[in-house]
Amino acid sequence: MPAGMRGRIRYSRRRLLGVAGTGVAAAWLAACGDSKKPGGAQTEGVTGVATPGGAAPATTVVQAQTGGIFRSLIDEEPATLDPIAPSGGVGAQLGAFTYSRLLRFKAGKNALADGSVEGDIVSRWEQPDAGTLVMTLRDGVKLDPRAPTNGRVLTAEDIVTTWETFAAKGTYRTDLANAASKDAPITSVRAVDGKAIEFKLAQPDAQLLTTLASRFGLWILPKEAFSGGFDTKTEMRGSGPWLLEKYTPAVGFSFKKNPNYWESGHPLLDGVELPVVMDTAQAEAQFKAKNIHGGPALGGGAVSETNILTFKKDLKDTRIDLHAPQLIGPTLAFGYREGSPFRDKRVRQAVSLLIDRDTFIEVFTNLKAFQDAGVKMKGYWATPLSAGWGPFWLDPKGSAFGPHAANFKLNVAEAKKLLTAAGFENGFETPFTFLSGSNWGRDWGQRGEALMTMLGRGGIRCKPNPVDYNSVFIPQYLRKRGDFDGIAMQRTGSRGDPGQWYSIFFGSSGANTQLGNMFPEVDALILKQRRETDRDKRIAIVHELQRYFAEHMPSVPQGGHTEEPIMSWKGLHGPDEYFTWGGGDLGADAFPLYWIDSSLRG
Amino acid sequence: MAYLIRRLMLTIPTVLGLTALVFFLLHAVVPSDTVDVLVSFYGINDPELAQQLREEFGLTGSLLSQYADWLGSVLRGDLGASLFTKRSVLEELSRRLPISLELGLGAMLVTLAVAIPAGIISAVKRDGPLDYLLRGGAVLANALPDFWAATLVLVLGSVWFSWAPPLEYRTPWEDLGEHLRLMAVPVLLVAVTPAAALIRLMRSQVLEVLRQDYIRTARAKGLDARRVYGRHVLRNALLPVVTFAGLLLPRLIAGTVIVEQIFGIPGTGRYLLQAIGRLDYPVIQSTNLVIGLLLILVNVAVDISYTWIDPRIRWR
Numbered sequence: 001m002p003a004g005m006r007g008r009i010r011y012s013r014r015r016l017l018g019v020a021g022t023g024v025a026a027a028w029l030a031a032c033g034d035s036k037k038p039g040g041a042q043t044e045g046v047t048g049v050a051t052p053g054g055a056a057p058a059t060t061v062v063q064a065q066t067g068g069i070f071r072s073l074i075d076e077e078p079a080t081l082d083p084i085a086p087s088g089g090v091g092a093q094l095g096a097f098t099y100s101r102l103l104r105f106k107a108g109k110n111a112l113a114d115g116s117v118e119g120d121i122v123s124r125w126e127q128p129d130a131g132t133l134v135m136t137l138r139d140g141v142k143l144d145p146r147a148p149t150n151g152r153v154l155t156a157e158d159i160v161t162t163w164e165t166f167a168a169k170g171t172y173r174t175d176l177a178n179a180a181s182k183d184a185p186i187t188s189v190r191a192v193d194g195k196a197i198e199f200k201l202a203q204p205d206a207q208l209l210t211t212l213a214s215r216f217g218l219w220i221l222p223k224e225a226f227s228g229g230f231d232t233k234t235e236m237r238g239s240g241p242w243l244l245e246k247y248t249p250a251v252g253f254s255f256k257k258n259p260n261y262w263e264s265g266h267p268l269l270d271g272v273e274l275p276v277v278m279d280t281a282q283a284e285a286q287f288k289a290k291n292i293h294g295g296p297a298l299g300g301g302a303v304s305e306t307n308i309l310t311f312k313k314d315l316k317d318t319r320i321d322l323h324a325p326q327l328i329g330p331t332l333a334f335g336y337r338e339g340s341p342f343r344d345k346r347v348r349q350a351v352s353l354l355i356d357r358d359t360f361i362e363v364f365t366n367l368k369a370f371q372d373a374g375v376k377m378k379g380y381w382a383t384p385l386s387a388g389w390g391p392f393w394l395d396p397k398g399s400a401f402g403p404h405a406a407n408f409k410l411n412v413a414e415a416k417k418l419l420t421a422a423g424f425e426n427g428f429e430t431p432f433t434f435l436s437g438s439n440w441g442r443d444w445g446q447r448g449e450a451l452m453t454m455l456g457r458g459g460i461r462c463k464p465n466p467v468d469y470n471s472v473f474i475p476q477y478l479r480k481r482g483d484f485d486g487i488a489m490q491r492t493g494s495r496g497d498p499g500q501w502y503s504i505f506f507g508s509s510g511a512n513t514q515l516g517n518m519f520p521e522v523d524a525l526i527l528k529q530r531r532e533t534d535r536d537k538r539i540a541i542v543h544e545l546q547r548y549f550a551e552h553m554p555s556v557p558q559g560g561h562t563e564e565p566i567m568s569w570k571g572l573h574g575p576d577e578y579f580t581w582g583g584g585d586l587g588a589d590a591f592p593l594y595w596i597d598s599s600l601r602g
Numbered sequence: 603m604a605y606l607i608r609r610l611m612l613t614i615p616t617v618l619g620l621t622a623l624v625f626f627l628l629h630a631v632v633p634s635d636t637v638d639v640l641v642s643f644y645g646i647n648d649p650e651l652a653q654q655l656r657e658e659f660g661l662t663g664s665l666l667s668q669y670a671d672w673l674g675s676v677l678r679g680d681l682g683a684s685l686f687t688k689r690s691v692l693e694e695l696s697r698r699l700p701i702s703l704e705l706g707l708g709a710m711l712v713t714l715a716v717a718i719p720a721g722i723i724s725a726v727k728r729d730g731p732l733d734y735l736l737r738g739g740a741v742l743a744n745a746l747p748d749f750w751a752a753t754l755v756l757v758l759g760s761v762w763f764s765w766a767p768p769l770e771y772r773t774p775w776e777d778l779g780e781h782l783r784l785m786a787v788p789v790l791l792v793a794v795t796p797a798a799a800l801i802r803l804m805r806s807q808v809l810e811v812l813r814q815d816y817i818r819t820a821r822a823k824g825l826d827a828r829r830v831y832g833r834h835v836l837r838n839a840l841l842p843v844v845t846f847a848g849l850l851l852p853r854l855i856a857g858t859v860i861v862e863q864i865f866g867i868p869g870t871g872r873y874l875l876q877a878i879g880r881l882d883y884p885v886i887q888s889t890n891l892v893i894g895l896l897l898i899l900v901n902v903a904v905d906i907s908y909t910w911i912d913p914r915i916r917w918r
């Protein structure tokens with residue numbers, strides 16, 4: 001690598017601030033052929049996750065204790081507390097604290113969470129025919145004891161009224177409601193009796209159950225929410241594990257344990273506090289002072305990846321837990337206007353061949369420093385699917401990927417050959433658009449700089465074009481379906497289901513598609529996996545999608561991910577034992593399982 | 603009195619101009635709107651939902667009619683509600699403005715308490731070691747961005763003293779001790795830059811006054827230093843300082859957003875910044891109106907105060 005470029009990358013060596021993610025940890029490494037020793041601490045106070053059937057982790061098993069208040073944080077002010085109406089990511093995540101879903105993702109205990117679902121407020125479901133799904137509510141799922149719900153039992157009628165509002169104006173209605181999108185499965189919902197709900201389906205849909213389990217699906221509100229009983233934008237009355245005790249805008253949230261929660265014995269904690277902490281230095285100072293206990297948080301862990309190792313050295317009673325790589329996938333999207341050089345597959349392949357993914361991962365995650373400190377993290381190339389998707393992700397470094405895996409490897413000479421063959425012997429100039437703000441991370445600009453430098457080595461001379469997210473990027477790039485000039489750095493969000501993720505960000509009718517109508521084969525594969533209800537066969541189709549992307553590079557993944565290191569005080573138990581599926585939720589899937597010992601109480 | 607009435611009457615076209623400028627810049631120049639931000643990931647595929655929201659938010663009429671509607675509500679005392687949270691802007695500002703006022707006024711008091719005596723001392727000890735120290739310190743302090751200083755205080759406080767400010771904001775009525783512990787450091791930090799500027803301004807003003815004949819006369823009459831400086835120098839040097847302080851206050855109230863963000867203070871600056879990020883029109887428009895009014899009223903108060911400081915000044 002030329003010294004100049006490494007110098008620039010060294011200048012641009014900023015660390016990610018640690019976007020929150022909970023998810024699957026290292027068991028999928030075994031699925032990728034990793035032969036690392038299962039389980040156990042690699043460094044004192046570092047946990048990984050035992051591979052299935054492997055040795056138990058080295059941490060001592062301690063009896064869980066009930067009580068205490070867990071202090072996490074939230075790094076963004078939610079626009080609204082309503083999880084149905086347009087609310088943005090944090091609003092939906094907050095819904096998980098007090099509202100229930102019909103289904104939820106099974107958490108893994110010292111083991112892989114494989115993305116399978118189980119009932120949340122639903123005890124069982126069946127499909128008597130391809131067009132019908134019947135779900136039965138658990139007995140005695142009670143709502144918030146305060147007015148207007150007064151602790152009454154949740155009924156099928158609540159499900160139906162929630163559905164009607166969701167189908168009419170829910171932010172994510174196009175994923176479920178056939179009336180809003182012909183690709184969505186549910187045509188109608190009715191209460192069969194007080195506990196049974198019947199869903200009529202337009203077509204079989206492998207994404208249906210996972211969408212219902214994810215935070216982008218259907219949060220169940222009591223019918224009082226829709227008849228003026230309480231203002232869903234500022235109050236919460238649900239059947240979830242927590243009750244919202246106090247919310248002060250710009251200050252924070254206090255949740256207390258729901259005494260009527262259907263899952264007896266949970267939550268273990270008496271409450272959770274989420275102060276609004278928007279500044280990294282403040283979050284880290286509060287963590288050091290034990291005012292924040294650590295663990296995964298809404299929007300980011302308390303300690304940034306940049307400082308985790310320093311904190312580990314200075315603070316003896318802390319622990320680093322490795323959670324799954326984020327599901328968020330940064331990509332380079334191409335403008336596909338007439339005459340665009342990126343309409344030529346060879347040019348797109350050349351772009352991919354010019355990206356040094358291992359260096360990119362190293363620079364922006366400080367991977368080597370973690371490895372030198374004994375933390376067994378690895379870098380995983382995105383395809384653009386992230387390794388956090390477990391069995392759905394196909395490792396380009398593995399033998400099963402096929403010949404087009406070569407398009408992920410740095411090869412400047414081959415890139416130049418492809419550009420020459422495409423008629424760009426002397427390269428070409430192109431606009432390179434990226435966010436000027438920190439909407440997608442504080443190091444987004446540095447990432448852009450690094451990528452432009454890499455592309456420059458092959459003769460693709462990028463003209464930097466920093467733009468504002470709301471006023472320019474959304475209308476002129478994000479929503480243009482490929483109708484723009486040059487390259488745009490994009491970031492795909494997380495979802496509960498990989499097929500849903502592909503559909504939204506790459507399908508021709510996807511709300512945020514980067515490809516528009518350019519790649520009908522992608523649509524065909526997305527639809528094929530959506531109609532395949534056999535899980536193994538569906539995984540195979542998603543692998544096929546990744547091979548297609550590798551060959552055609554309709555959108556080029558920027559680099560990849562590592563496991564996400566999360567720091568906690570040792571007195572916080574849970575982040576080292578429970579690993580939830582990405583697209584699940586901390587409030588509902590993780591925090592009810594956490595507990596704190598006496599070192600963090602009082 | 604006539605002057606006062608005339609000045610207050612002039613605020614009406616000024617405020618109208620300000621609100622119109624903000625409104626039309628927001629709507630006409632920024633290519634996206636609130637609904638685009640609300641449904642940014644789904645709007646393109648759900649035009650029906652987007653249209654529903656635009657109708658609900660009153661964004662479908664002409665710009666002129668939207669402006670007239672908003673102005674009409676304001677004249678009826680209704681500053682509107684956030685399009686996102688549905689919380690009343692008036693309620694939010696009632697909660698947040700006093701916090702920002704406290705931060706701003708506190709910083710201003712510290713600024714005046716430190717900068718005025720320091721400026722006088724610097725002038726009196728002109729070209730001496732104390733003068734160089736104060737001037738050098740002022741230049742250094744002026745160069746420090748407050749957000750950087752705030753981060754430094756947090757980081758060094760944490761590293762050296764294991765210190766962290768209180769995590770959650772509490773009003774003085776909830777817990778006075780916690781409240782003061784949270785606000786003390788931000789107030790001092792916000793005061794640093796204006797105090798630095800004011801020290802230098804005060805120094806130059808005092809030097810200017812000290813050169814005047816009436817000061818020589820006062821000394822020649824045998825007045826002691828306290829009376830010379832307190833009665834003659836200070837009062838004559840204060841006019842530009844009052845102007846400076848008057849212009850400073852609205853900036854301190856609305857411009858401390860970064861310090862508010864770092865220390866978790868729920869002030870007006872943060873409120874406005876979030877609203878701008880979301881294109882939350884009623885919040886942006888109404889908050890700008892309130893801050894604009896505040897600035898205008900402070901300017902009027904500053905003008906009136908001149909007549910008290912210098913009786914020779916009479917407004918016609």
